[in-house]
Amino acid sequence: MDPDAVARAFVEHYYRTFDTNRAALGGLYQDNSTLSFEGAKTQGVAAISEKLTGLPFQQCQHNISTIDCQPSGPAGGVLVFVSGSLQLSGEQHALKFSQMFHLIPTAQGSFYMLIDIFRLNYA
């Protein structure tokens, strides 16, 4: 499978879900998944879902500037590296961010996030 196509499809799906139905993000992780969000580490579907739905804002919109991807090794994994901006409702200025994902193929022919690392890019 073409890593670029996988990456683009995943990025679109992930940020749209994040921006419209954040509670559904849990379905993109499994129990061995890890999230580092601004340095805070969590593991597993329940803890990650709780972290993301508990972030201190109601509405947000991600705008993606760059997507880079590479195969991560022989087992079909894909590394995805994203940069963009995050507009929180009520805030005057958008925040810049970078994020990386390690996507692993599932038995059903889809992908899940084994690793998710998010950082704001301060000016």
Add this chain to the structure above:
Amino acid sequence: MDPDAVARAFVEHYYCTFDTNRAALGGLYQDNSMLSFEGAKTQGTAAISEKLTGLPFQQCQHNISTIDCQPSGLAGGVLVFVSGSLQLSGEQHALKFSQMFHLIPTAQGSFYVLNDIFRLNYA
């Protein structure tokens, strides 16, 4: 081996080498290594070394702001996610950047870079 210790040691070595002896960076890659530098993809030690030594500046200094790491899920591999600034000599303002590395253990007990993705973070 502790991923955090591996990540910190690698980051320090990588940027010190980049800033003082860029030609020596090739030793950190192997022939299956992939580099995406501002969207331009290269593969293999020779091509990556050529790309990095050919970048259009003589002197530079990286200052690292954040280092995040996670085991990559592949046989002792470590994913490292870095953000910081890059000061080019003669330029008034430093550039912001994010970079990710996928480090794979070598038979000699060290690590090499299988995946390397670099992006400037524009304001």
